[in-house]
Amino acid sequence: MEELLQHEYIGYIINTLGYLVTAFVLFFIGKLVYQLFHPSIKVKYELVENDNLAFAIAHAGYFIGILLAIGAAIVGDSNGLVQDIIDISTY
Numbered sequence: 302m303e304e305l306l307q308h309e310y311i312g313y314i315i316n317t318l319g320y321l322v323t324a325f326v327l328f329f330i331g332k333l334v335y336q337l338f339h340p341s342i343k344v345k346y347e348l349v350e351n352d353n354l355a356f357a358i359a360h361a362g363y364f365i366g367i368l369l370a371i372g373a374a375i376v377g378d379s380n381g382l383v384q385d386i387i388d389i390s391t392y
Contacts, residue, residue: 319382323389324371331367 347356374389 316382319386320375323386327371328367335363
């Protein structure tokens with residue numbers, strides 16, 4: 302019985318790691334897309350040297366929006382790891 306439980310836990314851990322890696326990859330892609338659409342904006346300059354609070358709020362809001370979209374896609378019933386990753390990626 303304990304071996305069966307260990308195998309279930311390993312499956313849960315693998316699924317969790319799969320979702321976590323997918324979320325990080327999509328977040329990183331979102332960061333690259335932001336840099337692609339705003340090549341003239343130097344984030345370090347705006348935040349550190351220019352001390353631009355409005356930019357900081359807008360920049361953080363963009364990433365919060367990405368996190369909300371990824372989180373909303375992950376929450377809910379599962380259709381299996383591979384199908385869920387496909388659904389999350391298309392969302």
